[in-house]
Amino acid sequence: MLERIDLPDERIVGLRIDGRIDQENFDAVLADMERRLQQYDTLRVYVELEALGAMSLETLFKDLKFGLGHMSRFDKEAVVTDKQWLHRIGPVVNKLFPSVEVKVFATEEKGAALRWVRE
DSSP states (O other), X not given: XXXXXXXXXXXXXXXXXXXXXXXXXXHHHHHHHHHHHHHOSOEXXXXXXXXXXXXXXXXXXXXXXXXXXXXXXXXXXXXXXXXXXXXXXXXXXXXXXXXXXXXXXXXXXXXXXXHHHXX
């Protein structure tokens, strides 16, 4: 499940991921991001990740195409999760994609993650 989290700052896209990401929800999130990119030069992302499930190949390609096409338009991403493997790969992601600063927070640090992504 992929759902949007309403946040007071329109420049921050809030998402909750828990399991499989279906095409319909993914397309709605992409449309929302496209709309926001028309209004703002850059966006930030706040993600609460409970579980990462599968996605169709079509959805994966859409995600890659969108991400690579707009990489420079995102400057921060806060990921809130207790998945330890994500805590370990955060620094690697920062090196692979230096235009986006990614920071991973534990579930109990949601407040800190929101403050950081707003800075």
